Amino acid sequence: MLQCIFLLSDSGEVMLEKQLTGHRVDRSICAWFWEQSISQPDSFKVLPVIASPTHYLFQIVREGITFLACTQVEMPPLMGIEFLCRVADVLSDYLGGLNEDVIKDNFVIVYELLDEMIDNGFPLTTEPNILRDMIAPPNIVSKMLSVVTGNTSNVSDTLPGATSSCVPWRTTQLKHANNDVYVNLVEEMDTIINRHAPCDGVLVKCEIFGVVEVNSHLSGIPDLTLSFANPSILNDVQFHPCVRFRPWESEQILSFVPPDGLFKLMSYRVKKLKNTPIYVKPQMSSESGTCRLSVMVGIRNDPGKAVDSLAVQFQLPHGVSSANLTANHGTVDILADKTCSWSIGRIPKDKTPQMSGTLVLEEGMEQLNVKPTFQVDFKIMGVALSGLKINKLDLKNLPTPAHKGFRAQTEAGQYEVRS
């Protein structure tokens, strides 16, 4: 039972306060929260559950905005956190991103959304599709209309049919001129590679976290089944509420009535992979106050498609006073917070990208005994590195035949190379 929701800007100002129950929560709790998070920046900001003197607080931070929910009684903490995440998702979807200005500009909509999403501290309507039917997202046309006609409401006066149907995520009586559905496998690769020098890196962990995204524009109430050629490689899965459990349990087939538009049908994990597409070889040697650093990047196992937007990033260790790093390809930036980022882009055909240079240590320090971790970023379009293959997609209950499309891509998730 949440009692109150606050939205704080990145300077700690209370942008929005929404009391949910009869037990009013005083705004002073935000001041307390902000004071604490300033005095303990590293520990407080990241704790999702905080016991303040008067209330239990749940917090999430999205793009600089802190979403804070308060309660005084026992409740599942994840419920509060998940709800805040859902609010953040819906708001950023409605407002096209989140920041202080955009929330203040669309204050009314944010209030209306919160009003609809939670009633008396218990989530009411959180399905984005239904919310869209109830409260129109802000856009130029509606703004124009409101200025011209003087009618300021963007709230629908009728209840969306979906609230009463057995598929609450789908609006009834949908009509599209072109029926099409796209399935997109978006995979993220999480890797930990250990100690490069002197020998080649050891693959400690390599796994794929993937999402099956579906973008559907189908008329009526279609019934879809999606099957994979090799579902056995999936270590674990999570489903959108529209997926029926039984067919998956018995035959590992995804059978569902899709919501309209883009949604995450399922997410999955494939563990214990053996190969990484690229290698990153950092080498460090330090003596008498300086540390030589060189990093090489190259293709290890050709994924068959081009590796794009390659970048390597690492935090300069504590005790480094200045760094002088150059690369033979791409650009090296050292940011104010001592983050060094080397953006490479696409790997050239003729040479191996290499960054090298020296780190000057602080006075009195002979050598560096802490080792930075290198975070690698890349993107490969057109291939799912987990090897997951879609077998077929069947569409039933459709008035006209529809166009189907499949895509795949892999990005680096938590791709880490320890030196």
Add this chain to the structure above:
Amino acid sequence: MHSALYKRLLRMLHLSRWRLRSLFTYICFTMLKGKRPNEALLSINIFQRDLGDQNPLVRAWALRTMAGIRLHVISPLVLVAVRKCARDPSVYVRKCAANALPKLHDLRLEENAAAIIEIIEILLNDNSPGVVGAAAAAFAFVCPNDLPVIGRNYKRLCEILPDVEEWGQIILIGILLRYVIARHGLAKESIMASLLPNIFSNEKTGSESDTGYLEIKKTYEIVLQEPELVAMVSRSYLAGPDKHLLHPNNSDVISSDYISSRFTSSKTDDNVKILLQCTLPLLWSRNSAVVLAAAGVHWIMAPMEEISKIVKPLLFLLRSSDASKYVVLCNIQVFAKVMPSLFAANIEDFFISSSDAYQVKALKLEILSSIATDASISIIFQEFQDYVRDPDRRFAADTVAAIGVCAKRNPQVANTCVEGLLALISPKSINSTSGSMDDEAVVLIQAITSIKDIIKQDPLSHENAIIYLIRNLDAIKVPVARAMIVWIVGEYNSIGNIIPKMVSIILRFLARGFPSESIETKYQILNAAVKVLLNSKEEDFDTAKSILNYVFELAKFDFNYDVRDRARVLRKLLSCYFSSSGLEEKPNNNEIRLLLVEHIFGEKVKPSTEMVNNRFYLPGSLSQIVFHAAPGYEPLPEPCSLTESDMVKGLEEEPTQAEANDSDVDSGSLNEEGSYYSEDSVTASTRTDSETTASESDNNNTDSLINLSDVGKPQEETNDLGELMSKGDLESWLDDNDNPGPSQNVAERVPSARISIGDISTRTKPKIYTLLDPTYGNGLKVIYKYSLEESAVSPPLVSVDTFFENCSSYSMSKILLTNEDSESSDQGSSLESQKDVPVFAPMEEISILEPGQTIKRVIHVHFHHHLLPLKLILWCNDKKHPVKLRPDIGFFLKPLMMDLDAFSQKESQLPGMFEYTRRCSFTDHLAELGSDGKDGDVSPTKDSFLIICQCLASKMLSNANLHLVSVNMPVDVNLNDASGLCLQFSGEILSNSIPCLVSVTLDGKCFEPLNASVKINCEETVFGLNLLNRIVNFLAEPQLTT
């Protein structure tokens, strides 16, 4: 808000669109906090009209806003509206009806309670899963313990569970779990089986179910490594675990039949099976809260070999939702501690990623060190080697500590660990980091602490490590680290072959540097020197003695007084060794000293067992994350506490309820009749409004005329028992001043008069609890009540008057109350770990209790603000009876004498966050008013007011140890209107002497139930809130007619 503005808003309300209306009420009721109830009433009929609208959205919003007004006056109207909406054709409206029920319940009106529960049941029976979800939430909020309601729909609820929307699922899973346990008991294949007695006792009791138990026991021993911990965890999940261990006939050997009746089988019992089946697909939910709730059910109910099903989904959560990572890890940590094998195959998931927050890293480390097995330890150590070089030195230090824990757990890797740790403190690694000394010091100290802990396990095999440490003593500059090494030298000075030879050299070296050492190192040098002396053999004795003497001489002139004092004490103790003084000591005096010295220094440290955090709460609960029982936390119900008869009783009541309900609905569903009814009531309520507003205007008039605030007169001034002094005071005040006019300068004070209600101590009856029922205690009856006296033993203790009565026909002997864990305290639960645990001061034993005799004992307990029952053991005739002492937060206080001035001053110092208010209804006075109120028309104000005050004061003082500061009542009283009557109490928290102020303000008519608004001002907010809840509960509780 200005009233003019308010009126305009009201007018707008009639014209505006329905969406705006909700916004309007929101503003009104957040700004006004219910200060202008009468004007708010004017808006009601608009909502009433909207309730009949064609558009379901309008109906739903009308209901939402109406329920959101939260006024007692309109609660009957809201109830009618909810009842009507609960049968609405639209799912959305029915869902809103379910959501409105908690709002109604929040008003705490007794007369609505039954109706609310009835509507909840209707909604739980709804066909639409969406409504069921909302109804489940309402159930959990309104009547979580009314489990028969669930029982009637159990199977259907289980089947509908996967279709319920995600938020409803979270709540419904918890409710179903509670029901299954209360109705069918725990599963004997699950981890909760650790409560089964046969699991631990090897004796055969000869019952037929033995083979079954043996089988369970076998799996149990394979899967779980630390059965004690498991038993502790599973016990802490349950509400009354020891109550059902009580057996009337035999308290020493617990009857297995009795216990096993509390257990069912998750393999054969259909009810348990269906719950497990229906929660299984929820582990695939995208909502992390649903996954964790479903995992919790499997954790508690599933057979141990099938719990592994929850592993993958839980680990998946760590990756799929970033925000819930921390909470999920906190829960996994408990799972992993209880059942390390569960996660042993998934160590990679707990490897640290550089983007993790510090807390997440620390949790992962802890999990890793608890799931390490022989097979995985080498991989884990490789990881740890990387972590030690992490730029975050705090985390590196934690890693070092984790290495120590792993080594203790798996002794065969201890040597590797020590080697690795020693490499950390090698001069090379120390010198290279002179730049960031502070950070490195943390790691260094932790490394030496870990080494010390490992050495403790088996000092002999780590001789080389000790020598290595000693050799590096020169390079290590951090005082704490140095002190620790010196301690190690002293402690293990006679171990192995090499150390005894080195010891004197080291000591000489240390003694020479003594003046330049830091204080803690000096202490340890002193101790080490003494230890060496005690252990030294003939040939070294003189050297040791002279070194010690040298150190003593140096210490004598130390700058630090503590060092000087310690040296002097040690010298005196060891005076027999330094018999230079020539004084003739008595020989036995010497012996005592030697004995003392031997005891202080000679005893070798035993390897201490790991300290365990002994607070566990249900998985997925808030309390588990914050490590204390959050208000409203309830452990699982007692297994099988819900009997067949409970269920039947509920069923019998049902038809009559349903009938009443039907007739109601009939009248409600007819539109004309409904509107007729509502209009009627609205006119009625507006009429009362005009009355009250009239009285308010009266109020305003009198304001300027008489302003009476009798301040600061001590209560004992008027001793007349039962005499209402308001009038008298007023007269005397008028007499004194001759002129009532000039008091306008205190116009900001609320006009009030003080009432003296005399001595009500005769009326206060502290509640009496039963500690042991004679039927369970072989005729021994023990009752207790919280005493108002301050504890004679120590101020923070709460004293409890306990009465032991022998109801049997034979005499009893050796009656004693002891702590539950008094016998288990030797297992390492040292004093430190009990710091916050309630402490029970030992009681004087009752040697004999004759039949019919009653003996009173005062026991003293330090509750440390724990509100869970304190488990004690009652010994009688050498048999033990587990009993539970229920803490009453009202008696964690002691009265704090203060006058009204001090009170109001203190109150003004504690605004905002330190002030909390709750409302409840108060009905106690009705009984007394009913008996003598009829003829009291002569002076109705006087009597009824006095009676109300007395009732309230005596109820407060019977249930909480407070001081009644004053009783204020508004001067401009209407005959029967008790509104504004205010009682103020003050107290001080026993443990920390923080003052705690309580004011109770009444509102309503004398001959009707009154609304009491309880306000607490206290700096200790958690305590204040708990106290507030307690006060509201006992005030609302109907009086027991004795």
